[in-house]
Amino acid sequence: MAVERALPTSEAADLLDLTREMAAKEVAPRAAADEEDGVFPREVFARLGAAGLLGLPYPADYGGGEQPYEVYLQVIEELAGAWLAVGLGMSVHTLSCFPVAGYGTDAQRAELLPDLLGGSLLGAYCLSEAHAGSDAAALSTRAAADPGGGYRVNGAKSWITHGGAADFYTLFARTGAAGPAGITCLHVPAATPGVSAAPPEHKMGMRSSPTAAMRFEDAHLPPGSRIGAEGQGFAIALAALDSGRLGIAACAVGVAQAALDLAAGYARERTQFGRPIGEHQGLGFLLADMATKVEAARALYLAAARRRDAGRPFGTQAAMAKLFASDAAMAVTTDAVQVLGGNGYTRDFPAERLMREAKVLQIVEGTNQVQRMVIARRLGEPG
Numbered sequence: 324m325a326v327e328r329a330l331p332t333s334e335a336a337d338l339l340d341l342t343r344e345m346a347a348k349e350v351a352p353r354a355a356a357d358e359e360d361g362v363f364p365r366e367v368f369a370r371l372g373a374a375g376l377l378g379l380p381y382p383a384d385y386g387g388g389e390q391p392y393e394v395y396l397q398v399i400e401e402l403a404g405a406w407l408a409v410g411l412g413m414s415v416h417t418l419s420c421f422p423v424a425g426y427g428t429d430a431q432r433a434e435l436l437p438d439l440l441g442g443s444l445l446g447a448y449c450l451s452e453a454h455a456g457s458d459a460a461a462l463s464t465r466a467a468a469d470p471g472g473g474y475r476v477n478g479a480k481s482w483i484t485h486g487g488a489a490d491f492y493t494l495f496a497r498t499g500a501a502g503p504a505g506i507t508c509l510h511v512p513a514a515t516p517g518v519s520a521a522p523p524e525h526k527m528g529m530r531s532s533p534t535a536a537m538r539f540e541d542a543h544l545p546p547g548s549r550i551g552a553e554g555q556g557f558a559i560a561l562a563a564l565d566s567g568r569l570g571i572a573a574c575a576v577g578v579a580q581a582a583l584d585l586a587a588g589y590a591r592e593r594t595q596f597g598r599p600i601g602e603h604q605g606l607g608f609l610l611a612d613m614a615t616k617v618e619a620a621r622a623l624y625l626a627a628a629r630r631r632d633a634g635r636p637f638g639t640q641a642a643m644a645k646l647f648a649s650d651a652a653m654a655v656t657t658d659a660v661q662v663l664g665g666n667g668y669t670r671d672f673p674a675e676r677l678m679r680e681a682k683v684l685q686i687v688e689g690t691n692q693v694q695r696m697v698i699a700r701r702l703g704e705p706g
Contacts, residue, residue, distance in 0.1 A: 326580065326621075328397060335394040341374060342398045346405035354406035354531075358676060361523075361530040363488050365445065367409055368416070371402075372442010377416060381424050385436035392566070392628040396573040400621075403577030407680045408531040410577055411687075412445075414570030415484045418688075419446025419493045421563040422508050426551035435510065439491070447489035448567075449480040449511075449537055450560055457693050459495070460503045460557060464539060466496035472546045474498070474509065476517070476539040484687075486535030487520030489513055494539070495556045503557035508550040517542030528679030565638040566631070567688050568645035572624040575648035575684045579617045582652075582659035582677045586610060589663050589672075606662060613655045620648035639701040646694040649684035656681040 330336045350367060357364060371377050379395040381387030388395075395417075403410025420439045423431055438444045455461040464478025476496055483492075492511040499505030511518060521536040551559050587610055590601030600606050627640035656678040660667035667674040685691045 330394065330397070331391065335390065338376070338379070338388070338390065338394060339397060339401065342376065342401045345371070345374065345376075346401050350402060350409050351405040354408075355670075355673060355676065357531045358406075358408070358528075359530075359670075363531055363533055364406075364409060365488065368412060368445050369442045371409075371413065372440070377413065377442050378420070378436075378440025380417065381420065381436065381440055385424070385432055386440040387424075387436070391632040392569065393625060393632055396569055396624060396628050399570055399573040400577040400580070403574040404581040405577075406531075407574060407578055408529055410574045411529070411571070411684075412485065412532055414567065414574060415448060416446045417570060418563055418567040419448045419489075419491070421566060422493055422550045422559050423510060425562065426508070426555070426559055431510075431547065431550065444490040445485060445488070447483050447485040447492050447537075448563070449483055449492045449494040451480060451482050453479070453481045453536075457690060459560060460506070461501075462495060462497060462506065464494070464496045466494075466498050466507060466509060466544070468498070469543060473548060474544045476509070476511070476542045476544060478539050480537045480539075482524070482534055483520075483537050484532060484534055486533055486537050487523065488533050492518070492537065493550075495560050496539075498553050498556075504554050506556035506560070507553050508556040508559045509544055509548050510550055511539075511542070511544060511548065515542050515544065527682065528676065529683055564688055565641045568641040568694075569624055569627055569631070569637075571684055571688050572620065572627075572641070572644035572648035575645075575652035575681065576617060576621045576624060578677055578681050578684070579613075579620065579648075579652040579655040582656040582674060582681075583610075583613050583617050585672070585674055585677070586613065586659040586662040589666075600662075609658055609662065613658050616651040616655055620644070620651040623647050639698055642689075642694040642697040645688070646691050646698070649681070649691060652681040652684055653678075 378387035379390040383389040423435050452462050466474040466476045469475050490513050494509045494511045497505050498507040517540045519538045523533040523535045593600045624644040627637050627644045630637040659674045663674050666672050
């Protein structure tokens with residue numbers, strides 16, 4: 324089903340048209356085979372960068388598209404609907420660029436952002452650790468001041484999207500005492516000696532998107548590697564995640580829309596008892612509920628994006644959008660498998676892949692239990 328888009332400018336409409344064309348011609352046709360074989364589509368990200376899509380929410384002075392989040396997230400949704408590994412990968416790359424764009428010096432922006440936003444370099448976001456997933460303030464990877472300048476980094480990060488495939492890592496490490504105030508943000512090129520990736524995790528879905536632990540063994544970083552002030556890293560990480568959660572919400576809507584389109588199309592063509600199965604009330608009502616969940620999730624992430632674009636607080640709304648959209652994606656993809664019946668349980672149809680992919684969206688960038696904590700705390704504040 325063609326989605327009616329709320330776009331603020333004709334330029335934004337052109338961007339969505341370009342995205343749909345690339346998704347249809349270069350992304351969707353290879354999704355099933357590459358997921359089956361675990362092939363990472365690195366060249367797709369290079370083409371997205373060359374088309375100007377990898378830096379959409381960032382300043383034009385550094386090669387970005389200077390588009391509002393309202394537009395950027397709809398691009399993410401289109402790509403995720405074609406192949407989640409690409410949509411989520413674009414969201415993670417945008418998240419990885421956020422500290423440099425928002426907190427870097429003018430010199431760092433001028434040096435790093437053109438390649439980061441142009442597709443020459445692909446990023447990864449290194450915050451989580453095996454013992455400190457949701458409790459990011461408890462991270463233990465340490466960056467000690469080097470007598471010759473810069474830092475020596477030792478430690479490990481877990482569940483890193485693009486781990487081992489990225490060209491740079493946005494790393495959060497401890498430079499001070501325990502707690503949030505002792506954490507600093509660092510830019511780490513992948514070729515830095517002492518930086519290595521463990522073998523990729525064996526996952527139930529998203530096999531084309533490598534997820535791996537990253538090891539930092541006496542890795543030396545020069546003085547210019549620090550992003551923002553020493554001890555500012557935790558605040559940078561949280562600010563990045565607020566925006567990143569909107570990216571995950573958009574990915575979830577893309578996956579859910581793809582599942583809805585598949586189920587509705589199947590229900591129109593498959594006949595039982597003399598008529599299309601979608602005309603039977605049991606399935607018709609199921610499809611209606613699926614469509615309502617998708618529309619509600621899209622409206623929620625767009626409302627949060629517009630708050631962000633207007634310079635208003637949006638962290639709580641981002642948590643709501645991520646929570647609702649990923650739960651909706653899990654429900655809609657599960658129902659899509661049900662609509663297809665036995666066919667939905669086979670790999671001959673993409674319903675089972677979409678269902679497996681949807682699950683991870685309830686976990687990444689803060690589990691949905693953490694999102695509920697964020698929302699509940701906000702409700703507990705005076706006023």
